[in-house]
Amino acid sequence: MAFLFLIPAFVAFGAFSYWPMIRGLLISFQETNLVDPATWVGLDNFTALLRDPLLSTAIANTLLFVGLGLLIGFPAPLILATVMSTVRKGAGIYRFLVYLPVVIPPVVAILLWKWFYDPGHGLFNELLGLAGLGPFPWLESPRTAMLSLVIQSTWAWMGSTVLIYLAALVTIPAELYEAAQMDGASIARRLWHITLPQLRPTIGLLLLLQLVSTTQVFTEPYVFTDGGPENSTLTVLLLIFRYAFRDGDYGQAAALAFLLAIFLGLLSTIYLRATRSWSSA
């Protein structure tokens, strides 16, 4: 009987998740134009993929995005949530403001930021110009393009993470802080010895989610730069997209997607094992 209740979910997942995944896997060993019957080509798609000089560029860029995301995008919401949790007046307004970017459709936000980043008279260069700085090329230089993408996506996605941290911060028993205060612990020590350890399971989960989602970054480089300048923002997902929809090489696209899935699966497993003690803490 219980099994019957599972059928709708199983059918839905099967048709829209598992079957496309299996098809994707099969296509990675085929050459197809999606009209004629596909031909099996063994590992040809994988060898062609490994020979593409852009693959290593795309991997390095993706790792750079993930790394910069960890450096900038990961601590930012944690710090912001900690500060916001101490605000007594108008907390709702701050939460609304922080969450607002999440509500804006990503492409709209990116097009807005494109204007902020305009190398001529964009908002940032105008503002920095008042302080006698710049003008900076932002998206138009291989040196700063990826950083510009990370700053925008941190702004865009921080809202949800801040709310999760705020919810977790509320659960920390107040007596811990009171006791520490009585022992004369400074704000920094309270943060280090109470807040962070108490937030550890949340931090751990959000870190994993961020790793997985930043590895799959696509919208930002696609809309902002199309992978340029000089392929400096070409990411793995953008490369998959180019194979499939620009070159019409579905086999190679599926092969890279498959490798990415394996990589993310391995990453998640290793991460969860390494941090098992965190979640049980």
Added chain:
Amino acid sequence: MKKTTAALGVAALATALAACGSSSGSGQESGTITLRVQGMPPATDKPGLAAFEKMAADFEKQNPGIAVEGSSADYDPLTFSAKLAGGKVEDVIKVPLTEPQGLIARKQVKPLTAELARWPHYKEFNPQVLRPLSDSAGQVYGVPQSPFAMGLVYNRDLFEKAGLDPDRPPATWDEVRDHARRIAEKTGKAGFVHESKNNQGGWQLTKLTYAFGGDMEKQDGGSWVAAFNAEPARQALTLLKEMRWSDDSMGDNQLIDQNDVIKRFAAGEIGMYLGTPGTYRLAKMTYGMKDTDAFGVGPMPQAGGNATMTGGDVYMVPRSASAEKTAAAVKWLLFAYAQPQYDTGAAAERAKALAADPNAAVGVPTLPMFDEAQQAKIDEAVKPYVNVKLEHFRPWVEGTPELELRAEPPVQAQAVYAVLDSVVQAVLTDKDADVSALLAQAETDVNTKLAASRQ
């Protein structure tokens, strides 16, 4: 950060739809064939839509047994594959001229020569406009709509402000450089811009290379290899570098594609760009160019190559269409797009219907779809309805026949463009870019891709 779905998502998009539909779209076996065609104007373009509906009704009257169902969608590489796999793609698709060679190579469109040849005037087609739609064996895969040759579009208003003669667009690349510098100095606008992303940087560099007398690909022992690592492309890139960094005449934004360019041109921000007379329609109808009198277009400026490239939109038939539908589709293509360029009565009627909309562009000159004598008759027939300033297109009309019309690189053109995009980007965004080193690296990359492709 981007919350993507499963990692296999991209391929899954195509395959999910593939799983949904497996019919080949053979249409009804008996009775009326329903022909689904792209190219219908959107609902916002009321006169255009009315003209299309009338055209469809006239076609149905002439061809009992075929019902035309218009679609305002254009070819979109994102959805095309999925729709094709699911048998959901229209029976006639509207494709920009950068795509046919890829579609032909992937066998996703149907050869139409046998069907087209039944039309009595088929042999009179201008071979130059059919070449970009043909494979190496000479099979033809579509019919063009308004075929164009690339030229130099310029803002006549900015020319005047910079003290330049708007009736004499630059004929050489030295003149382009000089004019761009003067426009930038006198008006503060970008004198000349060059596209650099979405494969359009490579596409435009190809036109430039042709104008400098170069080639993109050559045959070497039976297989194709890159040919652009030579003096013409080097000179073209060096010119861009000088214009960007020494003259500062190319504006601030360099990571741009054609839409960005035309949008900014329509707003009066750009002096010159490489484009066709057809971009007039985009500037006016899509980007609301107010001062359309400022639109001028000349032939492709030269630097020893005496050549340019074709452009425009074409109509093709996807492989999923049945034989029956293909026959009907070819009848439609000839009726809708070839006949009005051949039959003066049809041309006049079409122009009259279009002219009812003040926002439409009627009479934008094209390359002759047939021979020049035929084109002259058509031009005469539509004359009363022309609402563009023909004299502003005259430099292009008069100068283009002097040039050789060259097609896109024959093998993997899009892959070549993708590699060259980053070369163009490097030159336009890095003051210290080393043109020779960039071309050498691009040559290696393109040769790797060409070797891997099933040529």
